[in-house]
Amino acid sequence: MKTKQDFPSINERPQQGKRPDGTPYxxxxxxxxxxxxxxxxxxxxSEGFDVVATAADGQEGVEKYKELYPGVDLVTMDITMPKMxxxxxxxxxxxxxxxxxxxxxxxxxxxxxxxxxxxLGAKNYIVKPLDRKKVLERIVASLA
Amino acid sequence: xxxxxxxxxDELLKDFYVEADMQVETLESxxxxxxxxxxxxxxxxxxxxxxxxxxxxxATVQMNELAEFTHLVEDALDEIRxxxxxxxxxTIDTLLVAIDVIKAMLAERQNGGVYTEETxxxxxxxxxxxEGQAPAAPTSAAPAAPTPSTSTASESTExxxxxxxxxxxxxxxxxxIYSVTVRFREDNPxxxxxxxxxxxxxxxxxxxxxxxxxxxxxxxDRFHPQxxxxxxxxxxPEEHRGKLMISDVTDSIEIAVLDGVGSPAPxxxxxxxxxxxxxxxxxxxxxxTPTPTPAAASQAAPAPAAEAEEGSGADEATERVRTExxxxxxxxxxxxxDSRRIxxxxxxxxxxxxxxxxxxxxxxxxxxxxxxxxSVETQYRDLLKDLFDSLPDYLEEIRGxxxxxxxxxxxxxxxxxxxxxxxxxxxxxxxxxxxxxNTAQNLGRIAGELQEGVxxxxxxxxxxxxxxxxxLVRDLSRSLNKKIELEIEGEETELxxxxxxxxxxxxIHCVRNSIDHGxxxxxxxxxxxxxxxxxxxxxxxxEGNMILIEVTDDGRGIDVDxxxxxxxxxxVIHPNKQLSDVEAFNLIFDPGxxxxxxxxxxxxxxxxxxxxxRQIEKLNGTVTVWSEKGAGTRFTIKIPLTLxxxxxxxxxxxxxxxxxxxxxxxxxxxxKPSEIKMIDNYEVFNVRDDVVSxxxxxxxxxxxxxxxPDYHYVVIVGTSERKMGLIVDSLIGEEDVVIxxxxxxxxxxxxxxxxxxxxxxxxxxxxxxxxxLELGLRREKEERAKREMTIxx
Numbered sequence: 001m002k003t004k005q006d007f008p009s010i011n012e013r014p015q016q017g018k019r020p021d022g023t024p025y026x027x028x029x030x031x032x033x034x035x036x037x038x039x040x041x042x043x044x045x046s047e048g049f050d051v052v053a054t055a056a057d058g059q060e061g062v063e064k065y066k067e068l069y070p071g072v073d074l075v076t077m078d079i080t081m082p083k084m085x086x087x088x089x090x091x092x093x094x095x096x097x098x099x100x101x102x103x104x105x106x107x108x109x110x111x112x113x114x115x116x117x118x119x120l121g122a123k124n125y126i127v128k129p130l131d132r133k134k135v136l137e138r139i140v141a142s143l144a
Numbered sequence: 145x146x147x148x149x150x151x152x153x154d155e156l157l158k159d160f161y162v163e164a165d166m167q168v169e170t171l172e173s174x175x176x177x178x179x180x181x182x183x184x185x186x187x188x189x190x191x192x193x194x195x196x197x198x199x200x201x202x203a204t205v206q207m208n209e210l211a212e213f214t215h216l217v218e219d220a221l222d223e224i225r226x227x228x229x230x231x232x233x234x235t236i237d238t239l240l241v242a243i244d245v246i247k248a249m250l251a252e253r254q255n256g257g258v259y260t261e262e263t264x265x266x267x268x269x270x271x272x273x274x275e276g277q278a279p280a281a282p283t284s285a286a287p288a289a290p291t292p293s294t295s296t297a298s299e300s301t302e303x304x305x306x307x308x309x310x311x312x313x314x315x316x317x318x319x320x321i322y323s324v325t326v327r328f329r330e331d332n333p334x335x336x337x338x339x340x341x342x343x344x345x346x347x348x349x350x351x352x353x354x355x356x357x358x359x360x361x362x363x364x365d366r367f368h369p370q371x372x373x374x375x376x377x378x379x380x381p382e383e384h385r386g387k388l389m390i391s392d393v394t395d396s397i398e399i400a401v402l403d404g405v406g407s408p409a410p411x412x413x414x415x416x417x418x419x420x421x422x423x424x425x426x427x428x429x430x431x432x433t434p435t436p437t438p439a440a441a442s443q444a445a446p447a448p449a450a451e452a453e454e455g456s457g458a459d460e461a462t463e464r465v466r467t468e469x470x471x472x473x474x475x476x477x478x479x480x481x482d483s484r485r486i487x488x489x490x491x492x493x494x495x496x497x498x499x500x501x502x503x504x505x506x507x508x509x510x511x512x513x514x515x516x517x518x519s520v521e522t523q524y525r526d527l528l529k530d531l532f533d534s535l536p537d538y539l540e541e542i543r544g545x546x547x548x549x550x551x552x553x554x555x556x557x558x559x560x561x562x563x564x565x566x567x568x569x570x571x572x573x574x575x576x577x578x579x580x581x582n583t584a585q586n587l588g589r590i591a592g593e594l595q596e597g598v599x600x601x602x603x604x605x606x607x608x609x610x611x612x613x614x615x616l617v618r619d620l621s622r623s624l625n626k627k628i629e630l631e632i633e634g635e636e637t638e639l640x641x642x643x644x645x646x647x648x649x650x651x652i653h654c655v656r657n658s659i660d661h662g663x664x665x666x667x668x669x670x671x672x673x674x675x676x677x678x679x680x681x682x683x684x685x686x687e688g689n690m691i692l693i694e695v696t697d698d699g700r701g702i703d704v705d706x707x708x709x710x711x712x713x714x715x716v717i718h719p720n721k722q723l724s725d726v727e728a729f730n731l732i733f734d735p736g737x738x739x740x741x742x743x744x745x746x747x748x749x750x751x752x753x754x755x756x757x758r759q760i761e762k763l764n765g766t767v768t769v770w771s772e773k774g775a776g777t778r779f780t781i782k783i784p785l786t787l788x789x790x791x792x793x794x795x796x797x798x799x800x801x802x803x804x805x806x807x808x809x810x811x812x813x814x815x816k817p818s819e820i821k822m823i824d825n826y827e828v829f830n831v832r833d834d835v836v837s838x839x840x841x842x843x844x845x846x847x848x849x850x851x852x853p854d855y856h857y858v859v860i861v862g863t864s865e866r867k868m869g870l871i872v873d874s875l876i877g878e879e880d881v882v883i884x885x886x887x888x889x890x891x892x893x894x895x896x897x898x899x900x901x902x903x904x905x906x907x908x909x910x911x912x913x914x915x916x917l918e919l920g921l922r923r924e925k926e927e928r929a930k931r932e933m934t935i936x937x
Contacts, residue, residue: 108333111365115340124390125341127333137391144387 016140017049024050025143026071030061030089031078031105036128040076040105043132044139058084062092065100074143075102076126079113087117094121103142105130160205163197164250168243169611170194175239176614182231192221198246206358209259210249213267217242220273229273238269240615308402314353315376321353321402322381324373326388327395335367338393342373349384350377374402479641481601489597495590502583509576516569524565531559595789599640603785606684606693607635609648613655613682620659627666628659631681639691643783646763647693650756654695654779655680657753662699662777672774674698687782690765690807695779702771704728729769733757761914764790764805782807792881792900794908795859795872797841798849801908802872803881803900808913810860810867812875817852826923829858829869836860837920838869844895844916849873861913868920870911879903883910894919 017024027049031037041051052071055061058081065072075093079086086104093100104117104125114125123142126135171194174187181187195218202210217239223229245266249259315321324346328338339355339362346352354374355362362371375381381388381399388397538551610632621628639647663669663678670676683694704725711717711731723731733753753769756779760767765783784790784807792803793812813831820827820838827838838858842849850873858869883898897912 106334111334111336112363114334114337115363118337118341118344122344125334125337134392141390 015048016136017044017047024048025073026050026052026068027139028053028055028061028064028068028072028075030055030058030064030075030081030086032056032081033078036078036105036130039130040135043130043135047136049139057081058086058089058092061086061089062096065093066096069097073101074139075100076139077102077104077117077122079104079106079110079117087113087120090117090122091120101142103139157205160201161250161254163201167194167198167201168247168250171198171243171246172240172615173611175236175243176618178231179236179618188221188225192218192225195221203356203358204354206360207249207253207258208358208360210246210253213242213245213249213263216267216270217246220270223274234269235273238266238273241266242270311353311374311376311402315351319351319376319378321374321376322350323400323402324375324381324388325370325398325400326373327370327397328368329393329395330367330369332392336365338390339368339371341390341393342371342388345384345388345390346373346375348387349379350375350381479601479604485597485600489594489601492590492594492597496587496594499583499587499590502579502586506576506580506583509572509579513569513573513576516572520565520569524562527559527562527565531555531562534558599785599789600638602641603638604641604644605635606637606639606644606647606691609644609651610635610682610684612648613651616652616655617659617680620656624660625665626659626663627677628663629677629679631679632683633681634684637684637686637691638785639783640785643691643763643785646759647781647783650759650767650781651682651693651695653753653756654781655682658695658697658699658777658779662697662701664700668700690782690784693781693783695781696776697778698776701773701775701777702729702732702769703773704771707731726768726770729771732769733767758914764807766807790881790883790910792879792910793859794876794879794881794902795841795857795870796874796876797845797872798847800845800847801876801902801906802841803879803908803910804859804861804870805881805897805910805913806878808861810862812860813858813869814855815858816855820856827871831860831869834867836867836869838871839916839920840871841911842871842873862917866917866921868917870916881908881910 019025027044029037029040029044029051031040031054037054037056041054044051052068053064055064058077060083061075061077062084065075077086077090081089090102090104093102098121100121102117102122104114104122105128106114106125107128117125124138126138171191174191174194177184177187178191195214199211199214199218202208202214220229220239220242224231224235229235245259245263248261252259311321324342326338326342328335332338343352343355343359343362352373352375356372356374357368362368385397385399388394538555542548542551613632614630617628617630658680659678663680664672664674666676669678678697678699680695680697683692683696685692707728708717708723708731711723711728711734712719714734717723717731733756757767760781760783763783765781767779767781769777769779771777791806793806793809795802795804811831813829815829820829822828823835827840828835829838830836836858840851841847842851853873857872857875859872859875860867860869862868879902881900883900895912895916897910897915900908900910902908
């Protein structure tokens with residue numbers, strides 16, 4: 001059976017989730033929907049990212065970020081979540097670590113919240129439904 | 145948003161309001177010029193320029209509703225300017241209503257709110273002016289409608305010099321200002337987010353000073369195909385281009401250095417800009433359209449506006465002028481001063497410095513004098529002591545047989561220079577004193593000129609309020625169906641700013657009175673052999689330390705008999721009282737007096753001319769009226785040039801000193817106590833054939849004094865028709881009195897207008913004559929009421 005090694009072309013392109021030194025970028029996924037969390041997780045791990053933790057609401061997200069600090073390179077943050085919404089969580093994380101790289105995940109129709117987040121320091125945003133190419137594009141752009 | 149051009153910047157806003165008011169005034173006055181002379185190209189240009197500047201300013205301070213509305217007005221004016229639309233009466237009305245909306249928007253903003261009322265009628269009327277250009281081809285009207293694409297396209301290219309300077313001020317030192325023009329992709333599902341996303345990205349390395357469209361608009365959920373960001377940064381934005389190009393979001397980015405108006409120079413390595421061509425203002429292609437057509441189209445539409453105008457009524461017109469002015473007064477801490485006046489002051493200040501140096505020299509000279517004096521004095525004393533000490537010896541010698549002549553000679557030899565010892569000192573001192581006197585005189589002159597110079601800084605031409613009358617008169621004459629011509633003279637006459645602010649209301653009142661009660665309707669005028677159009681004139685002139693303002697009309701004049709009858713009906717005067725015509729005229733200033741037969745919405749609502757009188761008196765001025773039946777009426781207002789310094793008559797009561805404003809002093813008398821007569825419990829005194837009631841200031845202010853001196857001094861104060869005598873202990877003299885306002889808990893003391901510090905450092909209180917008169921009048925009325933009660937019972 002042929003393995004990846006047999007198809008060098010696949011390996012030619014370095015995985016986007018890896019630093020030049022080969023270590024993966026560590027991502028915290030905050031989303032109240034298991035489905036979205038999984039989806040993002042799959043997209044990211046397939047590119048070599050390391051999803052170090054997930055959180056189901058804003059509050060948990062903030063706590064995990066602080067707990068892991070400085071072990072998280074990027075956070076994907078859902079906007080509408082129970083307990084604490086994504087914009088508040090974003091504010092709290094930025095207040096804790098102003099270098100934090102956060103990408104907002106938003107459904108259509110939440111333009112104003114996306115704008116608010118961007119002004120508060122979010123690096124970028126992803127629109128649901130998720131599109132693999134765009135998700136990677138925006139997350140990579142945010143890591144630059 | 146601290147790095148954003150702060151719309152709450154007070155200084156900036158203040159400047160904006162001052163400028164906006166000027167523009168609005170220019171707009172209004174020139175529109176009125178157009179009404180009479182529709183072909184006046186200068187006026188049209190002037191109007192257009194004012195509207196344009198106003199729009200630019202409004203956009204800078206992010207008053208979007210104002211910017212948008214003014215933009216529409218500007219478009220309409222452009223049509224007129226280019227001659228594509230001709231001016232009709234409806235056009236003028238529409239423009240005037242539009243200006244009222246602009247004023248209201250400004251007022252609303254100044255009160256911290258945003259104008260929210262419906263403007264659809266006006267907007268529709270304005271659009272109809274625009275459409276007047278080609279009603280047959282509705283498509284050509286499209287560019288006029290402020291669709292986002294055209295408005296951004298046209299605005300992105302024009303940054304006024306003012307706006308540029310604002311940006312420059314906002315940018316930190318050393319930073320370069322760039323314009324970053326970004327085209328966004330419309331196919332992005334969240335295409336309205338891009339504007340903010342770029343804003344956030346630009347913020348990473350620069351200060352975003354301004355965006356077109358404005359920040360608030362970017363925040364709205366609307367797609368803007370192109371946004372121009374004006375940023376200030378020390379870095380080269382080209383290096384950040386990668387971060388700014390967001391796939392899916394941005395289409396193209398154009399970065400240019402901004403170094404002046406309208407000349408953005410591309411930054412090295414700027415990408416060519418594919419977008420421009422597409423956004424080139426569509427308006428230019430749509431412009432050359434057939435000329436005006438039918439008056440019908442442009443006439444029909446302004447109609448609602450005209451109705452609205454009538455509905456609002458002329459009464460509101462005056463209200464509007466007032467509130468607007470009050471607003472000015474609040475924000476009006478900015479004063480435009482002719483630079484020559486400042487130069488003059490500087491000159492005087494340098495003279496003061498020289499003067500100070502002279503005083504230093506004099507002080508040194510005095511010190512020298514003193515030293516000389518001391519040494520001479522010591523010499524003198526020593527000699528004198530010697531003299532006394534040696535006197536017994538000389539006596540002894542005389543007794544011993546020496547001839548007195550011989551002794552005297554010896555004494556003279558020894559003490560001969562004693563009397564002349566001080567001669568040199570005397571000369572020195574005299575010279576120093578002369579120099580001192582000279583320099584002090586100089587100081588007096590400089591202080592006087594400084595006082596005048598500083599005062600002149602506060603002086604503004606009366607045209608500032610006169611300029612409001614053309615519109616007022618126009619609106620009033622329309623609502624009353626009278627034809628009126630307004631003449632204005634002496635606009636350049638200058639007055640203290642604070643006085644001018646309080647003068648507007650009384651003047652409006654007088655003019656309103658003239659138009660409403662004075663000028664007859666055209667038919668009546670014709671019957672009386674007068675021209676259809678009545679004339680109201682406003683005239684200002686200087687008269688010594690006073691300003692004279694006359695409001696004259698050629699209307700029906702005051703009906704003396706009607707006034708007299710009414711005064712008797714109202715109980716203002718006794719039926720038997722003989723009144724001269726002048727006295728009768730001036731009765732119209734009595735509270736609650738209105739001779740209008742029916743109440744109109746212009747005047748005659750009970751708020752009478754007494755208000756005018758009170759306000760003028762508050763300014764230490766006087767108002768009189770003169771009239772000739774059938775020929776017209778003239779209101780004469782006299783007010784001092786300034787309120788800060790007045791001429792005062794200083795009087796003494798007990799140990800206290802009071803200043804009575806000389807403008808209200810009629811004359812003064814020295815009377816014997818026996819000349820004071822009593823009528824119904826109060827003291828009166830006969831001046832020629834007049835009886836004047838007296839007030840003892842000592843009693844009024846509860847000051848201990850000798851109540852029965854040999855003589856009393858009586859100062860008669862008041863106006864020609866209401867007088868009162870103030871009993872004081874003595875008169876001190878006239879002096880320039882600098883009024884210092886009294887603070888808080890003193891301000892309620894009736895009869896006191898303020899305090900003054902006299903030359904010797906004492907404080908004297910300044911008497912408020914009008915309040916005293918009122919006090920006296922009230923007392924009189926109470927007494928009369930009491931008396932009538934007693935008689936009745």
